[in-house]
Amino acid sequence: MKRRRVLWITTIASSAMTALTTIAGFALTNRMMYMKKKDDQFILDRETKAKRFDQNWYASVPMDDQWIESPNGYSIKAVFLKPLETNNFVIICHGVTENKINSIKYARLFERLGFNSVIYDARRHGDSGGKTTSFGFYEKIDLKAVADAVREHVNDENAIIGIHGESMGAATTLLYAGSLKDEADFYVVDCPFSDFTEQLLYLMKKETPLRTSLAIKLADFFLKFRDGYSIRSVSPKEAVQHIEKPVLFIHSLEDDFILPDMTKELYELKNGPKQLKLFEKGPHAQSFNQNPMEYEKVVTDFLKEYGYIRPK
Secondary structure, eight states: OHHHHHHHHHHHHHHHHHHHHHHHHHHHHHHHHTOOOOOHHHHHHHHHHTTSOOHHHHHHSOEEEEEEEOTTSSEEEEEEEOOSSOSOEEEEEOOTTOOGGGGHHHHHHHHHTTOEEEEEOOTTSTTOOOSOOOTTTTHHHHHHHHHHHHHHHHOOTTOOEEEEEETHHHHHHHHHHHHTOOOSSEEEEESOOSOHHHHHHHHHHHHSSOOSSHHHHHHHHHHHHHHSOOGGGOOHHHHGGGOOSOEEEEEETTOOSSOHHHHHHHHHHOOSSEEEEEESSOSTTOHHHHSHHHHHHHHHHHHHHTTSSOOO
């Protein structure tokens, strides 16, 4: 009788633990896969109020709206902005929770430097399809589709194509360039994380009472089951070692969401042409907003250094 009772209690305890583990795994991966996005109207109002989005310019600039089919099985909304008579383009990748309107400020910067631009909504953001956010794993495949569409659009072997990414967009840029194709002419990456596992562990320790990597391992197990990839496979620090083209790394020292040490690590791992700029001012993804003139000068000097714009 006593043995039967112990077996019964053990079975209940085991079932309860399995149920709690499952609930925890789904909760962790839900937070990652379905991260709450900023409202589109909020982004528009914020950028307009800050004078980073000029509605009159946007209404008058020549542009082509395109739906680009992703190999991941959905459509990506892209806008080809063509204020200049040139085949030189910069593709701009926004960060997580944002949308293509956040990229307009960079489009205007590159316009002043002689480039047209392509802004687009990342997977599950803005007008694009896709059910989950994968922090670069599936987004890098979408970026390849956009880059291929740009090359087809310009149809000019001499055209200069660059890619600018911010935050998740920066990590996506590095993953694309280092693991799929290093075929753009240059890259500008602003506040990327170097490794998704390390970034999650840092945020978990910073924002929750958890202090071990067990939660990450649990999330990884459920993520592979639910979304088909491993957290460990999202590693820009592995990809960056395969990038041959020039990369400008940007971060702000005040960033406590993605630490500037991650960008320093990426810079050290990158072989070949590269530059690094660490701004004194600016929280996460605010280097341009808080240092616009210096930011533009840094990008200008980088492009001049590698011959992508001519010195005046």
